[in-house]
Amino acid sequence: MSRRRFWIATVLAAASALLGLLTLVWQTWIEGASGLEPDGGSGELEWLIVAGCAVASLAFSGLARREWVRMRTVGVAR
Numbered sequence: 408m409s410r411r412r413f414w415i416a417t418v419l420a421a422a423s424a425l426l427g428l429l430t431l432v433w434q435t436w437i438e439g440a441s442g443l444e445p446d447g448g449s450g451e452l453e454w455l456i457v458a459g460c461a462v463a464s465l466a467f468s469g470l471a472r473r474e475w476v477r478m479r480t481v482g483v484a485r
Contacts, residue, residue: 410478413478420463420468423460423463424461427460434450
């Protein structure tokens with residue numbers, strides 16, 4: 408179960424980091440994907456997404472590290 412939690416946290420950390428980077432590079436992807444402008448073109452939503460993704464990526468990375476340390480302590484990681 409620890410390996411599964413480690414890999415889930417790792418994939419979620421990578422996905423949130425990738426989404427945050429995508430939003431930094433291509434700030435109009437929401438408008439391009441949906442055709443809507445939820446923030447009226449001000450860019451506020453994009454910055455909130457970047458900040459949220461950064462927080463999520465750090466949190467998931469911390470969870471993955473905790474599982475990795477737990478697996479090493481028990482002797483499961485190789």
